[in-house]
Amino acid sequence: MKVKIVSHTPICPVPWWYKNHVGEEFDVSEDGQHAHLYKTKGLAAKSIMKCDCEVMQ
DSSP, rough: EEEEEEOOOOOOSSSTTTTTOOEEEEEEOSSOTTTEEESSTTOOOOOGGGGGEEOOO
């Protein structure tokens, strides 16, 4: 599925990697270990909080 980053929920002490990617789209899948996260697809899979994005397809 594809999601679009619509916001950035800050966490302490380090911000999420997608802080400067608001408006960009990423191919993701469900994170099997954390229900509140998506994982980007590819070799360098990264987490995205579901509340910070909207599903595009």
